[in-house]
Amino acid sequence: MSNVIKRSSKFTYFTIPVFVIILIGLYVLPSKLDFSYQIKFVDLFVLIIIATMWNLLAGFGGLVSVGQQAFIGIGAYSLVFFTDLKGQSVIVAMVCAVIFSGLVAIPLSFIVFRLKGGYFAIGTWVLAEIIKLIIVQIQSLGGGAGISLGAFAEIGRADRIKMVYLLALAVSVVILLGTFLLMRSRLGLALTAIRDDATAAGTLGVNVSLAQRTVFVVVAMGFAAAGSLIALTNLRVQPDDIFSVNYSAIMIFIVVVGGLGTIEGPILGAILFFFLQERLRDYGSIYLIILGVVAILSVLLAPRGLWGLITRDKVSLFPTRYFISKKREG
Amino acid sequence: MIWTNAILQGLLVGGLYALLASGLSLVFGVMRIVNLGHGDFSILAAYLVLIVAGHSNLWLGTIAVLPIMALLGYALQRSLLNRALSLGVLSPLLITFAFSIILQNALLKIFSSDTRSIQTESLGSASLKITESISVGYLPLITFFVGVILTLTLHVFLTRTQLGRAMRATSDDPTAAELIGINNRHIYGLATGIGLFAAGIAGILFGMRTQFSPSLGPVALIFAFEAVIIGGLGSLWGTLVGGIVLGIGQSIGAQINPAFGVLAGHLVFITILLFKPQGLLSKQRGT
Amino acid sequence: MAILELENVEAHYGDLQALFGISLSLQKGSVHSVIGANGAGKSTLLKVIAGSMQPTAGRVIFNGQDLNKVSGFQRVKSGISLVPEGRRIFPSLTVEENVKVGAYAKRVGYWNADTVRTLYPLIADRWSRLGFHCSGGELQMIAIARALMANPDLLLIDEASLGLAPIVVAQVYESLSQIVAQGTSVLLVEQNVSQALKASTTASVLLEGRAVLTGKSDELSHEAIKNAYFGIGVA
Numbered sequence: 096m097s098n099v100i101k102r103s104s105k106f107t108y109f110t111i112p113v114f115v116i117i118l119i120g121l122y123v124l125p126s127k128l129d130f131s132y133q134i135k136f137v138d139l140f141v142l143i144i145i146a147t148m149w150n151l152l153a154g155f156g157g158l159v160s161v162g163q164q165a166f167i168g169i170g171a172y173s174l175v176f177f178t179d180l181k182g183q184s185v186i187v188a189m190v191c192a193v194i195f196s197g198l199v200a201i202p203l204s205f206i207v208f209r210l211k212g213g214y215f216a217i218g219t220w221v222l223a224e225i226i227k228l229i230i231v232q233i234q235s236l237g238g239g240a241g242i243s244l245g246a247f248a249e250i251g252r253a254d255r256i257k258m259v260y261l262l263a264l265a266v267s268v269v270i271l272l273g274t275f276l277l278m279r280s281r282l283g284l285a286l287t288a289i290r291d292d293a294t295a296a297g298t299l300g301v302n303v304s305l306a307q308r309t310v311f312v313v314v315a316m317g318f319a320a321a322g323s324l325i326a327l328t329n330l331r332v333q334p335d336d337i338f339s340v341n342y343s344a345i346m347i348f349i350v351v352v353g354g355l356g357t358i359e360g361p362i363l364g365a366i367l368f369f370f371l372q373e374r375l376r377d378y379g380s381i382y383l384i385i386l387g388v389v390a391i392l393s394v395l396l397a398p399r400g401l402w403g404l405i406t407r408d409k410v411s412l413f414p415t416r417y418f419i420s421k422k423r424e425g
Numbered sequence: 426m427i428w429t430n431a432i433l434q435g436l437l438v439g440g441l442y443a444l445l446a447s448g449l450s451l452v453f454g455v456m457r458i459v460n461l462g463h464g465d466f467s468i469l470a471a472y473l474v475l476i477v478a479g480h481s482n483l484w485l486g487t488i489a490v491l492p493i494m495a496l497l498g499y500a501l502q503r504s505l506l507n508r509a510l511s512l513g514v515l516s517p518l519l520i521t522f523a524f525s526i527i528l529q530n531a532l533l534k535i536f537s538s539d540t541r542s543i544q545t546e547s548l549g550s551a552s553l554k555i556t557e558s559i560s561v562g563y564l565p566l567i568t569f570f571v572g573v574i575l576t577l578t579l580h581v582f583l584t585r586t587q588l589g590r591a592m593r594a595t596s597d598d599p600t601a602a603e604l605i606g607i608n609n610r611h612i613y614g615l616a617t618g619i620g621l622f623a624a625g626i627a628g629i630l631f632g633m634r635t636q637f638s639p640s641l642g643p644v645a646l647i648f649a650f651e652a653v654i655i656g657g658l659g660s661l662w663g664t665l666v667g668g669i670v671l672g673i674g675q676s677i678g679a680q681i682n683p684a685f686g687v688l689a690g691h692l693v694f695i696t697i698l699l700f701k702p703q704g705l706l707s708k709q710r711g712t
Numbered sequence: 713m714a715i716l717e718l719e720n721v722e723a724h725y726g727d728l729q730a731l732f733g734i735s736l737s738l739q740k741g742s743v744h745s746v747i748g749a750n751g752a753g754k755s756t757l758l759k760v761i762a763g764s765m766q767p768t769a770g771r772v773i774f775n776g777q778d779l780n781k782v783s784g785f786q787r788v789k790s791g792i793s794l795v796p797e798g799r800r801i802f803p804s805l806t807v808e809e810n811v812k813v814g815a816y817a818k819r820v821g822y823w824n825a826d827t828v829r830t831l832y833p834l835i836a837d838r839w840s841r842l843g844f845h846c847s848g849g850e851l852q853m854i855a856i857a858r859a860l861m862a863n864p865d866l867l868l869i870d871e872a873s874l875g876l877a878p879i880v881v882a883q884v885y886e887s888l889s890q891i892v893a894q895g896t897s898v899l900l901v902e903q904n905v906s907q908a909l910k911a912s913t914t915a916s917v918l919l920e921g922r923a924v925l926t927g928k929s930d931e932l933s934h935e936a937i938k939n940a941y942f943g944i945g946v947a
Binding site for chain 1: 461650
Binding site: 601603 | 805810
């Protein structure tokens, strides 16, 4: 017998068809459901996007940030800029917003990578605050009061929401598959090595800072996509809301409780959070307190998250690791 | 003259920032934990004083609240954070961030988002006239000196006392520290206790001179953090200098344009980060 | 009177067993050396006695007290000090501070900041130097001095001569007699067999986690030790 290294787990044959079926179902959904439900799905998709991105940064990249709302805000404002002020179509505007966010992330990374660990986290928070302060100065973007999105003025509500829904679905799929493929790539391997021991990885030829910077930029683009979707849903962007640190609280909660470092974890966490939010929305501040307490308990008692708890690390629907299996010779 | 005044005011505010930052810096120095809830704990102290002062008087309130903050720090470290330390670098960060969220929302729930302040009768508005056009408030002056004294006290504590030495030893090598009889978990608890004690002093003095609300915690954290980075990691005196530089930066910025103050401070911070990332008074240690 | 007794002590690293049924008795006021090749289990043995590691079976009895529930840092207060392999001096503390922090457990006795400097004059020379800047030999003396500051009844030294120049090794071993004279018993782990035997009253040879030879140092033959060390003719 010899050992064979495989990249797919035994669940892959199960995952792929199920995933396709779910996708088809979600695609067909708008024709079956009222638009108020579609909006809820968009909320869920946005949660999945920001959680997956934060997980890529922290769970796979080892970079804990509490300032990613900076890029949500940049994405939202960029979308308004490119549609209303530059007259582009929604999809083009979104692509521009995403690219712009990625470009902005490059110089920002040089500033913020001077810091490590916990100070890196605060640094990203400071960056978010600075960006907010700067944007609030720009009168053409609404200043402190915020700005409304006029792009959909001519389209009816039902059509608008259907369009946003499909866009959100498409973006989610792209992000999930993109993250999956990224983690299976050489970059993904490099990231895992860096997360385990950055110095050792460096001596093996991994360009640590380039790998981390790449993730930082890619993730910024993902958050910008989420921000654009939020702007498209709410039709209004307000600085205090879009740059709120509560987004960080939410994405961290989702990933920590769902399962850090896996692709399935953030999806599970987002679904869980989504239902919690529905239940607890009316309780205001208390629900955030409960989230905080649950997060602490999760970190201490279930470090692998809900997904890890349920599957005991034995199930991998989106396998990013290597598996060894024995194969008979001859 | 306006500029001299601005610089002076900035200097005094710097004392407050240094006060805020020293607790953050100490905890990081001893166990590499950045307490993301540090600012919220300082605001908590201000609110606690409000409660106690409401029933008795202000000075009793201060004397009662500070030990409570120290005990709270010790308890949180020993019950939650020590455990998180053994789980990796992400865990303590996530937990202290959760502290921040919990504190802010708890305070919001209990006190609402209205701004409050700690009444100090005459002390709050009294001022000392230095020259014809420059006067300094007693409160900012006191705050500044408290900041300097605390920094000095911490310095003496860490360098000249056995417990301080033990703390630095634990920071260098926790395993070796155990070999000479040091109980690491206890030392970490003490460090956080001292950290929150300092945060408490800062919060109370802050609450006496400004209106505060639950959302000010993160702002306090950001200023404390900027002071630490400007001054240099690993240096207590650096934190004092960092606080002063930040305060002066903000003050000069505000003099140019009232809305520009905080942003000016951020720019100073970013400039230092880009051109002298080790900080102004950096002390690169052996490890 | 026996100051330290080990009864059938066993230790594991996960599934790997490092110590098999070790029994030992150390008389008060004597020096006992534990000899063996790399990986024989010598350091593990010291860790179990010092409390940094829990035995999976057996008992460690110190001054008549079963140390079962006593954690590592508490054992210092009880009178056991370990000078670890690699010395582990605190790099950001000066020599003076390293020595002084050794008295953290606050045990009274002969050893203080002055008497350790008499024992090791070299330390006095380097008093204000940072731990980070000290050489191997200096580190060893500082580490022993630091451990002595707790005035232990039992001093454990792991790899006393590893990586040190012969002249330094000689100085370290010379100091042992003074340490014992002040009332401290010593358990010494060594790869350098001749030094270890010269300095100790009794000795054990460890081979793959088992004590294969024990006896009075001056009564153990060269041949017997060699066989035990390398596992020749041992069942």
